Amino acid sequence: xxxxxxxxxxxxxxxxxxxxxxxxxxxxxxxxxxxxxxxxxxxxxxxxxxxxxxxxxxxxxxxxxxxxxxxxxxxxxxxxxxxxxxxxxxxxxxxxxxxxxxxxxxxxxxxxxxxxxxxxxxxxxxxxxxxxxxxxxxxxxxxxxxxxxxxxxxxxxxxxxxxxxxxxxxxxxxxxxxxxxxxxxxxxxxxxxxxxxxxxxxxxxxxxxxxxxxxxxxxxxxxxxxxxxxxxxxxxxxxxxxxxxxxxxxxxxxxxxxxxxxxxxxxxxxxxxxxxxxxxxxxxxxxxxxx
Amino acid sequence: xxxxxxxxxxxxxxxxxxxxxxxxxxxxxxxxxxxxxxxxxxxxxxxxxxxxxxxxxxxxxxxxxxxxxxxxxxxxxxxxxxxxxxxxxxxxxxxxxxxxxxxxxxxxxxxxxxxxxxxxxxxxxxxxxxxxxxxxxxxxxxxxxxxxxxxxxxxxxxxxxxxxxxxxxxxxxxxxxxxxxxxxxxxxxxxxxxxxxxxxxxxxxxxxxxxxxxxxxxxxxxxxxxxxxxxxxxx
Numbered sequence: 001x002x003x004x005x006x007x008x009x010x011x012x013x014x015x016x017x018x019x020x021x022x023x024x025x026x027x028x029x030x031x032x033x034x035x036x037x038x039x040x041x042x043x044x045x046x047x048x049x050x051x052x053x054x055x056x057x058x059x060x061x062x063x064x065x066x067x068x069x070x071x072x073x074x075x076x077x078x079x080x081x082x083x084x085x086x087x088x089x090x091x092x093x094x095x096x097x098x099x100x101x102x103x104x105x106x107x108x109x110x111x112x113x114x115x116x117x118x119x120x121x122x123x124x125x126x127x128x129x130x131x132x133x134x135x136x137x138x139x140x141x142x143x144x145x146x147x148x149x150x151x152x153x154x155x156x157x158x159x160x161x162x163x164x165x166x167x168x169x170x171x172x173x174x175x176x177x178x179x180x181x182x183x184x185x186x187x188x189x190x191x192x193x194x195x196x197x198x199x200x201x202x203x204x205x206x207x208x209x210x211x212x213x214x215x216x217x218x219x220x221x222x223x224x225x226x227x228x229x230x231x232x233x234x235x236x237x238x239x240x241x242x243x244x245x246x247x248x249x250x251x252x253x254x255x256x257x258x259x260x261x262x263x264x265x266x267x268x269x270x271x272x273x274x275x276x277x278x279x280x281x282x283x284x285x286x287x288x289x290x291x
Numbered sequence: 292x293x294x295x296x297x298x299x300x301x302x303x304x305x306x307x308x309x310x311x312x313x314x315x316x317x318x319x320x321x322x323x324x325x326x327x328x329x330x331x332x333x334x335x336x337x338x339x340x341x342x343x344x345x346x347x348x349x350x351x352x353x354x355x356x357x358x359x360x361x362x363x364x365x366x367x368x369x370x371x372x373x374x375x376x377x378x379x380x381x382x383x384x385x386x387x388x389x390x391x392x393x394x395x396x397x398x399x400x401x402x403x404x405x406x407x408x409x410x411x412x413x414x415x416x417x418x419x420x421x422x423x424x425x426x427x428x429x430x431x432x433x434x435x436x437x438x439x440x441x442x443x444x445x446x447x448x449x450x451x452x453x454x455x456x457x458x459x460x461x462x463x464x465x466x467x468x469x470x471x472x473x474x475x476x477x478x479x480x481x482x483x484x485x486x487x488x489x490x491x492x493x494x495x496x497x498x499x500x501x502x503x504x505x506x507x508x509x510x511x512x513x514x515x516x517x518x519x520x521x522x523x524x525x526x
Contacts, residue, residue, distance in 0.1 A: 166389070166393050169382070169386055169389055169390050169393070170390065170393065172379065172381075172382055172386075173379045173382065173387075173390045176379040176380060176381055176382065177377045177378065177379055177380070179341065179373055179377045180373065180376075180377030180378060180379055181379075181390070182339075182340075182341050182361040182362075183339065183341070183361070183365075183370070183371045183372070183373045183377060183439070184365070184390050184391050184393065184394070184438065184439075184442070185361060185362045185364075185365025185366060185370070185393070185394040185442060186362065186390065186393065187360075187362045188361075188362075189360075
């Protein structure tokens with residue numbers, strides 16, 4: 001096998017991994033603060049992807065318009081869903097986990113139906129950046145690079161928000177110790193609403209970037225949810241640095257299996273890895289065992 | 292200043308508090324003692340708004356607190372140092388203090404208060420960029436107290452601050468309680484170290500099985516035959 005080919009597949013995989021990382025970061029913010037496994041996550045990704053495809057078809061709206069718009073809409077939608085549904089979950093943790101799973105599972109079906117109604121079942125993509133740059137023996141697809149760079153910028157902004165703002169500190173405090181946050185007078189309900197809204201908005205942003213690379217329809221959301229979970233399982237739940245590593249692994253797995261096997265096998269690759277990690281390293285690749 | 296009237300609290304079918312009443316005057320150090328499971332922590336968490344109160348009244352300067360959120364109660368100057376500290380282990384010491392000071396009542400003095408805490412507790416200043424989870428037990432307790440002080444409390448509820456600490460560190464925590472009180476902050480203290488806590492308290496309540504069974508001046512409680520027998524190991 002050629003070194004050049006391996007290099008090319010590695011580049012492709014890592015660039016896609018950036019988008020997976022962004023989607024998974026959104027999921028991680030929500031899980032960290034709310035301990036909710038959001039099974040509707042992929043639907044927000046796909047909803048934004050389809051919205052950007054339609055806006056591109058109609059008005060050739062570019063990423064700089066579509067991404068902020070999708071971000072704001074999803075933020076509002078996330079806040080609404082948290083206040084209308086998730087806030088009403090029982091306080092007792094064990095039953096809240098089971099109920100939240102059923103609730104987000106239901107929301108996932110609702111949004112698949114909603115997107116089918118709005119966008120039809122057609123597969124769409126955004127032929128926006130179709131060129132490629134050549135770098136020695138490698139070719140770098142513009143769409144992949146743009147999606148990677150944009151994901152990186154958003155991830156850095158998220159990291160800055162979490163680290164250097166009062167809201168970010170409240171989000172981290174609430175995810176590390178709810179009782180402690182309450183004792184400090186943190187408005188935990190508000191933090192939960194904003195975290196769910198933020199996680200949903202990040203999902204939407206990743207959707208706008210995902211569709212630069214992949215073709216999607218309303219029923220592909222579940223794949224995205226599972227791929228995001230696979231990334232988090234690899235990196236360790238609640239571990240932001242691990243998320244980046246997990247995303248790189250998933251991106252590479254998809255890229256290599258897509259070339260050496262078939263597209264169908266490539267689609268299954270994240271889940272096979274997901275199951276292997278759950279069996280062998282349940283705390284994630286970087287996780288402490290038993291954590 | 293703080294007045295608790297006939298407080299009833301239950302966890303499901305288990306009734307934890309049966310009509311607890313207590314009063315705290317401005318400037319006092321009031322100690323609540325009692326066996327494990329007697330309802331001391333339940334009382335503290337109920338006053339701080341963290342537990343739902345089934346019935347009864349909690350008044351701070353005449354204002355009802357029993358239906359207020361923990362945030363609203365902190366904003367009124369009543370702050371809890373919870374049992375077990377409940378720090379944010381992966382955040383730095385400085386970040387823990389900043390979260391403690393984010394309440395609206397103290398936010399404008401955030402940097403001033405931060406500097407004051409680092410001066411009062413030098414170890415917290417020296418290790419400001421270290422994760423809170425890396426501190427020793429005694430240091431963690433100091434951080435928990437400093438974090439609560441960041442919101443400029445008028446009345447501080449301290450739940451078992453000396454738990455798990457060596458006698459030396461316990462003595463330091465008790466000295467700190469007196470310093471805090473000398474700053475003009477009213478203190479309600481739950482303690483297992485009955486003798487030491489009665490020495491610095493103005494008044495004390497003894498709680499057993501969710502009821503106040505004894506109350507009075509600290510010296511009076513210290514001399515009470517039942518207290519001697521149950522907590523002080525004297526005949």
